[in-house]
Amino acid sequence: MSVRERVTAARERATDGDETALGQGLTLLAGAIAAAVVLPLGWLVVDAFGLGSRALELLVAGQTIRVLLRSVALVGVVTAASVLIGVPLAVLTVQGDLPFSRFWTVVVALPLAVPSYLGAFAAVSAFGPRGQLANILAPLGIEQVPTVYGFVGASVVLTLYTYPYVFLTTRASLLSLDASLVEAARTLNAGRWEAFRRVTLPQILPGIAAGALLVALYTLSDFGTPNIMRVEVFTQFIYARYNGFMRDYAALLSLQLFAVTAVILAIESRVGADDSGAYASGGDRGAFDLDLGLWRYPAAILPAAVGLVAILLPVGIFGVWFLRSGPGYATGSMAFSWSYGWNSVYVALLAAGGSVLVALPIALRSAASSSRLASLADRAPYVGYATPGIVLAIALVSFSLDVLPALYRTIPLLVFAYVVRFMPQAIGSIRTSALQVDSRFVEAARVLGRSPLGAFRSVTLPLVLPGIATGAALVFLTTMKELPATLILRPLRFDTLVTYIWRVQEAGLYGAAAVPALVLVVVSGLSMAVILAQGSGPGADT
Structure with missing residues (x-):
């Protein structure tokens, strides 16, 4: 057998092994994760059934319409x-x-x-x-x-x-x-x-x-x-x-x-x-100049x-x-504390890290496979992204009270809500990077004796790191700004920048909101500057 034939056979064995073992396992993992993040939304149906025959009457009530x-x-x-x-x-x-x-x-x-x-x-x-x-x-x-x-x-x-x-x-x-x-x-x-x-x-x-x-x-x-x-x-x-x-x-x-x-x-x-x-055209891409x-x-x-x-x-x-x-703006329980800023950063970092960990197998499998299960696992989490924050929060409250009371109004439940809500941002950016990975690099690593996990660690992971970083930054930014889910799911006496701003707004203490509002704008502005600086972003040359 020639060298080329041996390389081809090794490449086919590596590819087949990946598809039959790691590939199928990754598909099942992606599907299980997608189901887990969407499942709590079903608890809304359970609660709604408690209304019985009154449900239709309430839906068509004049105020509701x-x-x-x-x-x-x-x-x-x-x-x-x-x-x-x-x-x-x-x-x-x-x-x-x-x-x-x-x-x-x-x-x-x-x-x-x-x-x-x-x-x-x-x-x-x-x-x-x-x-x-x-x-x-x-x-x-x-x-x-x-x-x-x-x-x-x-x-x-x-x-x-x-x-x-x-x-x-x-x-x-x-x-x-x-x-x-x-x-x-x-x-x-x-x-x-x-x-x-x-x-x-x-x-x-x-x-x-x-x-x-x-x-x-x-x-x-x-x-x-x-x-x-x-x-x-x-x-x-x-x-x-x-x-x-x-x-x-x-x-x-x-x-x-x-x-x-x-x-x-x-x-x-x-x-x-x-x-x-x-x-479809093979012509030059780029904007037409408008004088x-x-x-x-x-x-x-x-x-x-x-x-x-x-x-x-x-x-x-x-x-x-x-x-x-002045002092009149920040007294008693309305006084601003920098711990609110740390709380915002803390849960946003947890949400960003959790979203990346959950999104990684889904995005990688979606980029590598066109199977129905992989496609379903890729699209299912977008249900959470399209769900209004207040709807998701109420669904998680019902789910936690009925199934896992110990999680009610805890940091893990709050972070889970952020992951469900914003994980698709990480999936999109990671999948985009994964689609740009040349499969021949992975095949070469397998031919050289690397295991599927070793090939991923040495070849795929470094190439998708930009997408991981972008996805984490997007989740971090949107988590910092999320209001309704934070209001409903945060633990007692756990304030963030947005919940503090909301409290002083309701109390009419506008001056007390100055510092947290400026901090939010600066953090958001820096995040947007990073995004705009990317070559494919709005700041790119035209």
């Missing part, structure tokens, strides 16, 4: 407004010849680093009845300003802090756009708008739909912003019933909210899967205005709170 319609309307308005802002900003920063385009790219992406409830907090402080604007206008004889509360105020705030989802996904689509197709349309006497409508838009539509889905899911699940802006939506409605010791009713409403989430996912899958406008001419400087007003309102306003308000805060 009104809150449902208001929640759906808020999702529709915020999603549409985010598309109207995010898509033009993506086109301007990618295709347009804006001055300092890289700077504006960072500016318009940064609002994603500010939790929306902090934006709402700042908006009320600036434009509320006793806010900074009212204080400035009072000496001029203007005693009343238009109210910032209500549906419109909530829509504006949510749009300002969710449109970056659409901006980032649309930008990614534009960066991979085949410029030769746009140029061909222009040579056929198609105007700029017609070329965009007939060529560019169909190709970037899946990216727009992906960003719109994230906006819709965030808006539907948001708890803090509607509460601060005094708009009763489903999350507040559920929280009120839960606090009123109506656990079965809260579970029923949670299932209804989950059903709305499923409808949103179904709509996005129909739009995102429509590739009728996607063109704005004399409009390049006026066009910069749009990103500047968005950055001013979404970033400088809240940071400025927090700065004013910090400068004006």
Whole structure:
């Protein structure tokens, strides 16, 4: 037998052994993990059954329908407004010849680093009845300003802090756009708008739909912003019933909210899967240059205005709170302690580490196998990601009280909720890195006598480390900002930055929130800077 034949035979034995032993074991492990993280959500059904025949009556009650319609309307308005802002900003920063385009790219992406409830907090402080604007206008004889509360105020705030989802996904689509197709349309006497409508838009539509889905899911699940802006939506409605010791009713409403989430996912899958406008071409990839001419400087007003309102306003308000805060703002149980910051970091690190450990086998198996079980194990955890935080929290409360009372309101249960909620972020980044690993490297290690585990440790693991680090950073960031699950599941007398901010907000002690709010913004901003610095991110060269 020749050397080549021996190498080929060894490679086949290594591959077959991996598939029949380690591969199948990894598939079963991935499936078991996926089932474990999704199982507690089923306890909502158990609780809802406790209502018996009253369930249907409660679901169709007038107040329930009104809150449902208001929640759906808020999702529709915020999603549409985010598309109207995010898509033009993506086109301007990618295709347009804006001055300092890289700077504006960072500016318009940064609002994603500010939790929306902090934006709402700042908006009320600036434009509320006793806010900074009212204080400035009072000496001029203007005693009343238009109210910032209500549906419109909530829509504006949510749009300002969710449109970056659409901006980032649309930008990614534009960066991979085949410029030769746009140029061909222009040579056929198609105007700029017609070329965009007939060529560019169909190709970037899946990216727009992906960003719109994230906006819709965030808006539907948001708890803090509607509460601060005094708009009763489903999350507040559920929280009120839960606090009123109506656990079965809260579970029923949670299932209804989950059903709305499923409808949103179904709509996005129909739009995102429509590739009728996607063109396969071997032409050059890259954005088509859009010459704005004399409009390049006026066009910069749009990103500047968005950055001013979404970033400088809240940071400025927090700065004013910090400068004006005194002993009256921080007394008794409302006094700020740096232990709250450590608690936030502690649970966020546990969540990041746990998410990576759980996501690693799922992502690796999904990248290596196309079997149905591997695919199911990969997609099942996204149920947790799509589940509103308050729904997941109530499901875990029910599960812990009925099955494992010792876990009720403990750190392990809180961290488990974070893992269920944010693990898909780690799965996505690890799988992306795993797909880029050349299987020939692994095969070579096996031919040289390495065991499957040894080949993974010496070859695969170093190559997927960037994806692991990115996934851990994403989970850490989102855990630091998570509000409803933390409020419901945290142990007694265990405060984090977000729960402390929530307590002082409810007490009207705005100055006491200055330091934790600024800390959250800085931590989030640094995390976003790391993400934007990646070559494939929004900060990449266009």
